Amino acid sequence: MKKSALLFIVSILSGFLYSQVLTDPFQSYDLSIECETGKIFGTLLIPNTKAPFPVALLISGSGPTDRDGNQPNMKNNSLRYLAENLARQGIATLRYDKRLIGQSKTGQRESDIRFEDYIGDAKKWISKLKQDARFSKVIVIGHSEGSLIGMIAARDAKADMFISVAGVSKPADEVILEQTKGLPSHLHNETIAILDSLRKGKTVAHVNPNLAALFRPSVQPYMISWMKYDPSKEIQQLRIPILIIQGTADIQVGVDHARQLAASAPRAELKIIENMNHVLKIVEADRNKNIATYMNPNLPISDELVKAITDFIKNNESRYIH
Secondary structure: HHHHHHHHHHHHHHHHHHHOOOOOOHHEEOOOEEOOOOOEEEEEEEEEHHHHHHHEEOOOOOOOOOOOEEEEOOOOOOHHHHHHHHHHHOEEEEEOOOOOOOOOOOOOOOOOOHHHHHHHHHHHHHHHHHOOOOOOEEEEEEEEEEHHHHHHHHHHOOEEEEEEEEOHHHHHHHHHHHHOOOOOHHHHHHHHHHHHHHOOOOOOOOHHHHHHHHHOOHHHHHHHHHOOOOHHHHHOOOOOEEEEEEOOOOOOOOHHHHHHHHHHHHOEEEEEOEEEEOOOOOOOOOOOHHHHHHOOOOOOOOOHHHHHHHHHHHHHHHOOOO
8 A cells, every 4th residue: 555655656746747847948958168277067048939049148246156146155046046037038048157166166276266267258158159059149147246247248259238237337446345334444444455455466465354254365366356347437338238237125236336337338228126135136124134035045036127137138139239
């Protein structure tokens, strides 16, 4: 009796799993590109619609962020949900693990990585997607730090559209000062001194332990390379359709950044999403609840975000400007 009951349950589960595969609106494939020290790995989602269709490259933000938008002890699945939701709308997506993160163990040390490496990786992904006949257009979607990476890569590799999500409008050093102004005065003053040194291309050997996570010696060379770029100037060089998206509940990047980016690129479309935070979730006006969503992988992302991106891509599919 127990054996027959078990077989019945297995058969039901098997049938359920099979039906899920049949009804899934997209197919998932592993992809990789070569960099000078190894491979960068990503996930391509292909919608179950007739090709050609547009494809969006998702570029993650700062820190040890993987292809799904997650960091250690901070799993929210923001980029995974964005990729899957776009695929459901007939838009293919490619998202990838940054160097040293997830599968992308490139054999480098953190101290060897420069901002230009991330730009180069994004350009290689764009080129790979442009060579695939299944894709009608290649769209770059950059989240947070990925916005600056994406706008430069989109220009250099000739992508067809660019979308900034929670991207900043100022160089990295100015943003860091903005985000650390709430620190105790002695730590804020130390932050100013460290940034002054980094602007001159000089690393700082001794860092206050309270600032080590931000200014550890191994990440300082990267910061020097990152601070050279001004997003408001870089976005001016794009000659393709641009969409700038920002949530009003983002406690890391304010709406003023989106407005400044839009002012720097007058042809850009600007979309402000009420109550959307930095990890693309809709939240209440409570800081602790906002932060809690960074660790909630079950909370869906904003429907308005998905619609804004989908509408922008489909409305601009017939356009081609370089």
